[in-house]
Amino acid sequence: xxxxxxxxxxxxxxxxxxxxxxxxxxxxxxxxxxxxxxxxxxxxxxxxxxxxxxxxxxxxxxxxxxxxxxxxxxxxxxxxxxxxxxxxxxxxxxxxxxxxxxxxxxxxxxxxxxxxxxxxxxxxxxxxxxxxxxxxxxxxxxxxxxxxxxxxxxxxxxxxxxxxxxxxxxxxxxxxxxxxxxxxxxxxxxxxxxxxxxxxxxxxxxxxxxxxxxxxxxxxxxxxxxxxxxxxxxxxxxxxxxxxxxxxxxxxxxxxxxxxxxxxxxxxxxxxxxxxxxxxxxxxxxxxxxxxxxxxxxxxxxxxxxxxxxxxxxxxxxxxxxxxxxxxxxxxxxxxxxxxxxxxxxxxxxxxxxxxxxxxxxxxxxxxxxxxxxxxxxxxxxxxxx
Amino acid sequence: xxxxxxxxxxxxxxxxxxxxxxxxxxxxxxxxxxxxxxxxxxxxxxxxxxxxxxxxxxxxxxxxxxxxxxxxxxxxxxxxxxxxxxxxxxxxxxxxxxxxxxxxxxxxxxxxxxxxxxxxxxxxxxxxxxxxxxxxxxxxxxxxxxxxxxxxxxxxxxxxxxxxxxxxxxxxxxxxxxxxxxxxxxxxxxxxxxxxxxxxxxxxxxxxxxxxxxxxxxxxxxxxxxxxxxxxxxxxxxxxxxxxxxxxxxxxxxxxxxxxxxxxxxxxxxxxxxxxxxxxxxxxxxxxxxxxxxxxxxxxxxxxxxxxxxxxxxxxxxxxxxxxxxxxxxxxxxxxxxxxxxxxxxxxxxxxxxxxxxxxxxxxxxxxxxxxxxxxxxxxxxxxxx
Numbered sequence: 001x002x003x004x005x006x007x008x009x010x011x012x013x014x015x016x017x018x019x020x021x022x023x024x025x026x027x028x029x030x031x032x033x034x035x036x037x038x039x040x041x042x043x044x045x046x047x048x049x050x051x052x053x054x055x056x057x058x059x060x061x062x063x064x065x066x067x068x069x070x071x072x073x074x075x076x077x078x079x080x081x082x083x084x085x086x087x088x089x090x091x092x093x094x095x096x097x098x099x100x101x102x103x104x105x106x107x108x109x110x111x112x113x114x115x116x117x118x119x120x121x122x123x124x125x126x127x128x129x130x131x132x133x134x135x136x137x138x139x140x141x142x143x144x145x146x147x148x149x150x151x152x153x154x155x156x157x158x159x160x161x162x163x164x165x166x167x168x169x170x171x172x173x174x175x176x177x178x179x180x181x182x183x184x185x186x187x188x189x190x191x192x193x194x195x196x197x198x199x200x201x202x203x204x205x206x207x208x209x210x211x212x213x214x215x216x217x218x219x220x221x222x223x224x225x226x227x228x229x230x231x232x233x234x235x236x237x238x239x240x241x242x243x244x245x246x247x248x249x250x251x252x253x254x255x256x257x258x259x260x261x262x263x264x265x266x267x268x269x270x271x272x273x274x275x276x277x278x279x280x281x282x283x284x285x286x287x288x289x290x291x292x293x294x295x296x297x298x299x300x301x302x303x304x305x306x307x308x309x310x311x312x313x314x315x316x317x318x319x320x321x322x323x324x325x326x327x328x329x330x331x332x333x334x335x336x337x338x339x340x341x342x343x344x345x346x347x348x349x350x351x352x353x354x355x356x357x358x359x360x361x362x363x364x365x366x367x368x369x370x371x372x373x374x375x376x377x378x379x380x381x382x383x384x385x386x
Numbered sequence: 387x388x389x390x391x392x393x394x395x396x397x398x399x400x401x402x403x404x405x406x407x408x409x410x411x412x413x414x415x416x417x418x419x420x421x422x423x424x425x426x427x428x429x430x431x432x433x434x435x436x437x438x439x440x441x442x443x444x445x446x447x448x449x450x451x452x453x454x455x456x457x458x459x460x461x462x463x464x465x466x467x468x469x470x471x472x473x474x475x476x477x478x479x480x481x482x483x484x485x486x487x488x489x490x491x492x493x494x495x496x497x498x499x500x501x502x503x504x505x506x507x508x509x510x511x512x513x514x515x516x517x518x519x520x521x522x523x524x525x526x527x528x529x530x531x532x533x534x535x536x537x538x539x540x541x542x543x544x545x546x547x548x549x550x551x552x553x554x555x556x557x558x559x560x561x562x563x564x565x566x567x568x569x570x571x572x573x574x575x576x577x578x579x580x581x582x583x584x585x586x587x588x589x590x591x592x593x594x595x596x597x598x599x600x601x602x603x604x605x606x607x608x609x610x611x612x613x614x615x616x617x618x619x620x621x622x623x624x625x626x627x628x629x630x631x632x633x634x635x636x637x638x639x640x641x642x643x644x645x646x647x648x649x650x651x652x653x654x655x656x657x658x659x660x661x662x663x664x665x666x667x668x669x670x671x672x673x674x675x676x677x678x679x680x681x682x683x684x685x686x687x688x689x690x691x692x693x694x695x696x697x698x699x700x701x702x703x704x705x706x707x708x709x710x711x712x713x714x715x716x717x718x719x720x721x722x723x724x725x726x727x728x729x730x731x732x733x734x735x736x737x738x739x740x741x742x743x744x745x746x747x748x749x750x751x752x753x754x755x756x757x758x759x760x761x762x763x764x765x766x767x768x769x770x771x772x
Contacts, residue, residue: 001564001629003401008394014645015389178387210626213633216610220602227597240596243387247599247645256642259400259633 001212001260008255010147011173014247016239018177019050025135025173026058030090033060034083034132036104037095038068042139045183051095051137063087065107068096071154071161071275071282072103074118080107081117084132092134094171097188098143098195098282101136105151105169108132121164122153128166136174141181141246142192142283144199144253146174154276159362161272176250178243182236189236190341191283192249193229197222197333198267198286199252205294206262206369209304218257219312224248229340264369267293270378273363280349287342288349291334292385296377298326300370305329346385356382387598387646393553394641396533400562400633402625405436411521411559412444416476419446420469420518422490423481424454428525431569437481437523449473451493454482457540457547457661457668458489460504466493467503470518478520480557483574484529484581484668487522491537491555494518507550508539514552522560527567527632528578528669530585530639532560540662545748547658562636564629568622575622576726577669578635579615583608583719584653584672585638591680592648592755595690604643605698610634615726650755653679656764659749666735673728674735677720678771682763684712686756691715732771742768 013021026033033055042048055062065080083089084107094104108131110117120126136146145151149169154161181189204218225248231241251257270293271285298305306322309315309329317325334344343349351359360378373381399407412419419441428434441448451466469475470493480490494517496503506512522532531537535555540547570578590604611634617627637643656679657671684691692708695701695715703711720730729735737745746764759767 001400001626001633003404005397005399005407007397011391011393013389013391014387018389021391210630211610211613212626212630213607213610213637216606217603217637220606221599224597224599224602240387240598243646244596244598247387251599251603251642256637260629 001210001214002208004259006255006259007167008147008170010170010254012147012176012250013173014176015243016177016179018175019054019137021173022051022054022137022175023058026055026060026091029133031059031061032087032089033062034065034080034087034089034092034107035062035095036065036068036080036092036100036107038066038097038100040066041183042095045180047095047137047139047180051093063089068100068103070099071279072099072106074153074155076103077106077110077117077153080104081110084111089132091172092132093137094134095137095139097138097140098145101134101145101171102143102151102153104134105131105145106153106164108134108169109164109166118153118155121166122162125164128168131166131168134169134171136171138174138176138246139180140184140188140192141249142195144196144250146171146176147250147254152272159273159276161276162364176246178239178246181242181246184236186233187281187341189229189232191281193225193245193340194283194287194337194342196225196245196249196252198283198290200257201290202264202268202369203258203261204308205297205301205304206264207301208260208262209301210260212260214257214259214261221248221251221257222312226336233340262367262369265366266368266373269363269365270381273359274351276362277355277359278349278351280351284343284349287337288344288346288385289381291330291337291344292381294330294333295327295384296381297370298323298330302326346382353383353386387596387600388594390645392641392645394533394556396556396640397559398533398562398636399559401629402563402565404561404563405440405523407559408437408440408523408561409444412441412446412477415519417445417447418473418475419448420451420466420473420475420478420493421448421481422451422454422466422478422486422493424452424483424486426452427569428481431566433481433523433525433566437479449475454486454489456485457665458485458492460539460541462489463492463496463503463539466490467496470497475518477558478518479523480520481523481525483524483526484531487520487529487531487557488537488539490520491531492539492550494520494555495550495552504539504541507552508548511550514554517552517554520555520557522557524560524562524632525566526570526574526578527635528581530582530636532557532562533636533640536639538658545659545662547662548750562632564625564632567628567632570622572619573667573727575615575618576728577667579611579631579726580669580673580723580728582611582631582635582638584669584676586643587676588650588654588755589644589647590694591683591687591690592650593687594646594648595687596646598646600643600645600647607634607637607643608698612722619726648753648755651752652754652759655749655751656767659745660737662748663741663745664735664737666737670729670735673723673730674732674771675767677716677723677730678767680716680719681713681770682767683756684709684716688712732768739769739772
């Protein structure tokens with residue numbers, strides 16, 4: 001394994017009634033809480049009442065930032081920062097999925113500086129020296145943001161969706177109760193699963209291929225997601241399936257499977273540009289991009305794609321060339337996405353081919369896990385996805 | 387997945403020259419360092435000189451506790467506690483394997499209390515409220531102690547080897563350089579691998595069997611250990627193999643694969659009693675106990691043993707009953723231990739059958755992962771191991 005640093009201090013409370021740990025955590029922080037949430041599903045589910053009652057019992061004063069949208073935007077971050085500074089917030093309590101948590105990380109970083117959060121952190125990647133502590137109550141398993149230090153925020157007027165990472169931004173605690181996911185709409189289960197798998201793929205399909213534990217664990221997680229998503233779609237209250245999926249999504253991006261890997265993330269960068277232009281769900285964009293990215297880059301890491309096809313997707317290698325085996329594995333991924341109801345073409349989500357060059361030009365390309373991509377490469381990948 | 391809490395704040399620096407991170411960590415702590423090590427292999431390897439030079443450059447005053455033996459004993463812990471109290475130690479730097487680290491955890495807990503460390507923590511399991519910070523430089527991958535909060539110490543005059551766990555005892559940082567393991571004697575590679583596998587088994591062979599990610603990850607880690615140990619035995623300077631084994635051993639007991647599992651640990655308890663009477667290597671004792679424990683309990687969890695046999699050890703199920711499949715998998719484990727040179731009988735390590743009742747009576751039995759054991763059960767397991 002090549003050199004890495006691993007550090008993840010988030011405390012996770014997992015299971016039915018994990019919310020019972022909230023009071024203990026609140027008693028370890030100051031009086032002023034910023035409660036952050038999305039479009040109101042937590043009000044309908046009763047979680048809002050539960051959380052505010054616990055806060056009240058702990059003697060906390062609760063301020064709110066609500067209406068945080070999918071692909072959270074800079075406006076909401078500024079709104080939260082203003083409250084933090086004005087109200088001397090001691091803890092930001094993010095109740096929701098990755099969008100709410102990511103927005104809260106922007107707020108947390110911006111609250112402790114005079115710098116503009118967007119320019120300083122998300123654009124210029126300056127160091128974050130302090131942040132308001134964050135606690136998470138997760139309702140949508142997908143992004144892993146509940147147990148990592150990364151955040152993605154969108155500046156809509158520039159069609160720019162970009163990320164920022166800092167050790168300051170690990171949530172102090174995360175409460176993961178799988179029963180909160182019982183009422184999720186079907187497409188959110190699907191997009192969450194695609195996002196989880198995509199996170200694993202970004203780390204798995206990258207050098208070095210030294211047979212390290214991270215790759216073996218990645219394969220285990222892919223199999224576990226696949227073995228459980230169908231059950232959750234069939235029976236939304238299947239606790240085992242829901243809980244397995246929830247922990248898979250956290251494990252997919254809590255840095256464990258990135259240990260010793262270069263990591264790629266270009267498929268995510270391409271998707272960020274898609275949803276920076278067209279406000280499509282992140283998981284939908286990933287389902288469209290990933291199989292086409294795989295086909296485009298497979299020649300750079302054919303052995304890995306062969307292993308993936310045979311070991312993870314059960315492709316029979318008999319009578320096939322390595323490239324045919326690799327392509328069969330990639331087709332299995334695309335077929336799987338389609339089978340659970342994810343889109344696999346740009347047409348399905350209403351993105352026309354003629355906007356591809358403009359979208360591709362905006363992609364913030366990474367060095368890549370096996371080989372770098374150019375804007376021209378991105379255009380070809382997206383053209384194959386029409 | 388059933389409810390669990392996961393928390394692990396240890397920062398891991400992994401890879402060639404990971405020692406370059408030591409100065410940064412030392413600059414974050416006070417002036418007085420207690421350097422703890424074992425029998426002098428770090429002096430012969432030059433690591434002692436490297437570490438003391440870095441401490442000197444950082445302006446630290448270094449005190450020492452050395453000669454920490456395998457199966458570390460209370461005497462050494464008392465020696466370290468006395469230095470900590472007298473010299474106002476700010477950081478305990480454990481340079482070695484699990485025995486050195488475990489001894490340092492006893493020292494760290496005892497240094498911050500007026501209570502007797504053995505009585506209060508290891509015997510009475512009282513809460514540890516504060517501990518001296520610990521840093522680790524690992525030279526022997528096996529116990530996972532570098533990234534967990536547990537410790538095992540032996541009171542030799544009572545033939546009692548017992549454990550203690552506290553969130554206070556997570557090392558602040560751990561430096562893992564696989565090249566430090568190049569010079570390990572062959573039997574330490576073998577016993578380290580057995581210990582790693584045994585840690586995985588203790589967690590894997592326990593209820594609930596809800597198809598959770600922990601089980602899938604456990605299987606991945608078992609396969610990774612098996613794919614790499616032979617390479618390391620054949621070529622001691624195979625960096626990939628060494629590094630994979632090193633990270634496997636850490637992952638086997640950093641609490642990740644215990645998430646959502648009852649865990650068993652009775653094989654470890656039996657081994658602790660063996661090495662509490664006969665000072666045999668922990669890994670040797672585990673290789674003797676585990677296959678016999680597996681055969682004894684298999685009826686309580688036959689489905690799990692069938693899965694293990696087929697998925698992990700490639701047992702062909704055709705024409706076999708479930709019990710035959712399970713037994714073939716268990717035999718594969720025992721054959722594997724023998725193939726890498728681990729003992730598989732008590733006779734091989736000089737433990738006579740007539741002492742079994744006395745050894746069994748001293749085992750600190752746990753509730754068990756599938757079913758509890760009695761002293762009589764332990765006697766039968768050990769009799770099968772003669």
